[in-house]
Amino acid sequence: MAKNTQIAAVTAPVLSMARAQSLAEQAANAIVTGISAGALMPGQRIIETELASLLKMSRVPLREALKILEAQGIVESVPHRGTRIAMFGDVRVDHICAARIALERLAFVEAALVYQSDASLLTGLDQIILTMERAAERLEWIEVSKADLSFHREICRISGNDIVATLWETLARHVFIVFGHEIRDERDAKVMGPQHRRLRDLLAKGDVAKLHVEIEEHIMRLRRQRQVTPHV
Amino acid sequence: MAKNTQIAAVTAPVLSMARAQSLAEQAANAIVTGISAGALMPGQRIIETELASLLKMSRVPLREALKILEAQGIVESVPHRGTRIAMFGDVRVDHICAARIALERLAFVEAALVYQSDASLLTGLDQIILTMERAAERLEWIEVSKADLSFHREICRISGNDIVATLWETLARHVFIVFGHEIRDERDAKVMGPQHRRLRDLLAKGDVAKLHVEIEEHIMRLRRQRQVTPHV
DNA sequence: TTTCCACTAAATGTATACAATTATGAAGAA
DNA sequence: TTCTTCATAATTGTATACATTTAGTGGAAA
Secondary structure (H helix, E strand, C coil): CCCHHHHHHHHHHHHHCCCCHHHHHHHHHHHHHHHHHHHCCCCECCCCCCCCCCCCCHHHHHHHHHHHHCCEEEEEEEECCCEECCCHHHHHHHHHHHHHHHHHHHHHHHHHHHHCCHHHHHHHHHHHHHHHHHHHHHCCCHHHHHHHHHHHHHHHHCCCCHHHHHHHHHHHHHHHHHHHHHHHHHHHHHHHHHHHHHHHHHHCCHHHHHHHHHHHHHHHHCCCCCCCCCCC | CCCHHHHHHHHHHHHHHHCCCCHHHHHHHHHHHHHHHHHCCCCCEHHHHHHHCCCCCHHHHHHHHHHHHHHEEEEEEEEECEEECCCCCCHHHHHHHHHHHHHHHHHHHHHHHHHCCCCCCCCCCHHHHHHHHHHHHHCCCHHHHHHHCCCCCCCHHHHHHHHHHHHHHHHHHHHHHHHCCCCCCCHHHHHHHHHHHHHHHHHCCCHHHHHHHHHHHHHHHHCCCECCCCCC
């Protein structure tokens, strides 16, 4: 039994740890990161052989990744004629924002109900906000973005609505790419924390009306402060 | 030149024709259809080798299909431990409906604006409604379901919001599965046409307020009249 | 010149083969 | 008995090889 508890202690963190992700998942994330960072350009065609060797894997897992990204609208493909990265112009950003508002309002309202019945769940958000603020202090924007997405993912998760959570994963990739094209400076770093804290507090209070307003404002920040992306 | 116009006449319908879909797409549709029809049960584990030979293809395209369906929440998988079909109980149906309402309200409102500026686009909807009514007369429920989804897909398309259209494709698969578990009779056949005609007319008038009400009612029909699915 | 055709090269789609991981079950120890 | 341990089978993950389709090029005929 002594051995058992020891094993439990060792494996406990492993259980909550995500299993090593497959090459397909890695590839999907790498491609999204690449688009976000500008290494892959919107509209650019993807040659499977090239990208596969670039990612040091065979075409099989890469193709699986492309199928995922196609289902999520990150890339577009025509049978036998290849795959290309979707465009991310101003119009598309508007679309992303509109969809986000529609979906996240639902998630926030449902999550607010859950937080009402169990306020201790708020610690999950607090943790994420802390991580975000730490990253913001050091101007590590990619980490800030990831924490930002984690914040919203957590709310979708807490809402208990699996469908919303699934749809969010699609949206999150689009948002991450748009984040990558944002221009940020020290002033933004100061804003990130408080903005999410306001959302957190409104969730804690269950103030749905104010949430609706705050969510829209929060999301609409995306439409400003982005790099000029000519005709894409 | 005479020959050129002839070629144009011949190729024109071909251009609008979807290219032969890959085995991966076929597999994805087959799996969704199978779940909808009850040939594949929610919760059931999928053995790649089995299903691949059942669909008369190798594991490669099947796995691509599974990756797509996983991204859409139709199946769930754990690395190295296999894939299983998601559960479709009452709670999930509620989630689907809630997400649908949030997303489709957006799509309908944006589409209404487009129809205002070009009423001729309404013929697209009229065509689909006719198809739906024909199928309803013959009690061909699967065709009715497909026409129903086409109707909503058309509205997402007309809205011009690519992201909403992408998210709809995910939702559509869930809805199709739920449709499959519905119990329908002659009375339903009489309702399908008028219900969609009302939506069409409200879009034509641009009556957003009434649209919001009608959409919610329309979607919420799903929550009733479904087969009992014990504890799934 | 322009158009058509055939041919080649390149890329995608699919199948098979191999590697790594996990589940299963029997044999042995507490 | 009950729990380990280890070998084996089954299944998933990945790489390689082959098939099919498409894009591009060059030349021949109108």
